[in-house]
Every structure is written in structure tokens, then in C-alpha cells.
Amino acid sequence: MKLYYAPGACSLAVHIVLHETGLPFTLERIDLSKHETEQATDFYQINPKGAVPVLELADGTRMTEGPIICHYLCDLAGRPDLMPEAGDMARYRVMEWQNYITSELHKTAGALFNPALEAEARKQFANAAVKKFALVSPQLRGKSYLTGEAFTAADAYLFVIVSWAPYLKLDLSGCSELQAFMQRVGERPAVQAALNAEGLLG
Structure with a gap:
């Protein structure tokens, strides 16, 4: 998995949850003033909303919106302490x-x-x-x-x-x-x- 982030932005919440779960991931920093990746790729091509966070899965699927990404990660990691199970x-x-x-x-x-x-x-x-x-x-x-x-x-x-x-x-x-x-x-x-x-x- 790859997390597209900007330092100190709301993507930091997802970054914290990734560390809490212990799931493997890489990071790619986004310059939000230019809306570019570290490789100078147009970030709008990755997320038309132009905002972080974006979580990219191994198959290329991308997820946006921090709270939803966190739900996914906690469920994936089987961490009901971080996100209790559905129905609870x-x-x-x-x-x-x-x-x-x-x-x-x-x-x-x-x-x-x-x-x-x-x-x-x-x-x-x-x-x-x-x-x-x-x-x-x-x-x-x-x-x-x-x-x-x-x-x-x-x-x-x-x-x-x-x-x-x-x-x-x-x-x-x-x-x-x-x-x-x-x-x-x-x-x-x-x-x-x-x-x-x-x-x-x-």
C-alpha cells in the first residue's frame, strides 16, 4: 500500500493508524501548493479532488477520505480496538x-x-x-x-x-x-x- 500525504495535513491521521496497525506501506509526499507528487506528477491525475490522503492498494485501487480509509485499514488489520466491529x-x-x-x-x-x-x-x-x-x-x-x-x-x-x-x-x-x-x-x-x-x- 502507498499513502499519498502532506506533512501535518489530515493525512497524518491515516499515517498514524497505519503505524498503529503495523500494516506494511510506503509514503509519497504531495506538494499541495503545486498539486504535484515527488516525481512531479500532476496529483489531480491521482485524486481529482486534489486533496490528501489517498491510499493506493497493491492492485492500483485508490481510496480517498481519511475516516473511510481508517475504517478500511482497521478492518483489514483486524483491530477492533481501533475500529470496533460492525454491529457493535x-x-x-x-x-x-x-x-x-x-x-x-x-x-x-x-x-x-x-x-x-x-x-x-x-x-x-x-x-x-x-x-x-x-x-x-x-x-x-x-x-x-x-x-x-x-x-x-x-x-x-x-x-x-x-x-x-x-x-x-x-x-x-x-x-x-x-x-x-x-x-x-x-x-x-x-x-x-x-x-x-x-x-x-x-
Whole structure:
């Protein structure tokens, strides 16, 4: 398998899950400013959406959309701790969080990477993002991860989106549970491996 990624982008969540599962894979870095692969191939030819992640399977099949890729990988690896089995309510709780992270946290915070965003719009998106992170923080009270004591694919996704906060100058000082979560997840060997491979440590 090959993961097309951009350092620190949402593809990092898939990268973390790949390390958590132990499945063999290779990486290909994408320059999103040029939408080119490392070999200067037009990335739109690989993914017409122009976005990472893309997972390419051995037979050439390609998958997009991070949460769905993570579902596939966890099922392939037989890791119900990362993604509980179909029919188990625990699976739908993980999916519930993935959907919230995608539709609310990712989209709101991600908008702030747009350099063309006007000052007033930037302020509104920043305020909205902080409020949404503040809603998530107390949900971690009394437990290690979003759905309990087991680290899941949803936690990998949340870790990545929250990691953007310093670069986006979002003040999460009032989110103590979320800060503890980031410290806890950041120490996981799989997370360290993914961060190191993407040049994000140090």
C-alpha cells in the first residue's frame, strides 16, 4: 500500500493508524501548493479532488477520505480496538466522533489555512473553532480517549486537527482535558513514528 500525504495535513491521521496497525506501506509526499507528487506528477491525475490522503492498494485501487480509509485499514488489520466491529455500538460511537471532527472541527479550523481569508472572516472562523474545541474538551473528562480507555481511529483524527491550533494561533488554554489528551496521544510510539517520518518532530 502507498499513502499519498502532506506533512501535518489530515493525512497524518491515516499515517498514524497505519503505524498503529503495523500494516506494511510506503509514503509519497504531495506538494499541495503545486498539486504535484515527488516525481512531479500532476496529483489531480491521482485524486481529482486534489486533496490528501489517498491510499493506493497493491492492485492500483485508490481510496480517498481519511475516516473511510481508517475504517478500511482497521478492518483489514483486524483491530477492533481501533475500529470496533460492525454491529457493535462502540463502532458507531467512533464513527460519530469521526463525523463531528470532519464536519465541524476540520472544516472550521481548516478554513484558517486560506491566506485569502479576510480579517473579519478569519476572526469568526477562529472564534468558532475555539468554541468547538471547548465543547470537545470536557467530553474527555474521566477517560483517556474519546470513547473510553481504548485509542481509536477517531483519536488519531482529533490529535491531528488539534495539533493545528498553535500554527493557527488558536488559544486552547481553557481546554485542560484536551491538552492532556494531546500529551497522552503524542507519546504513543505510532504517533511518534508518523510525526518523525513527516519531519514534524524537533
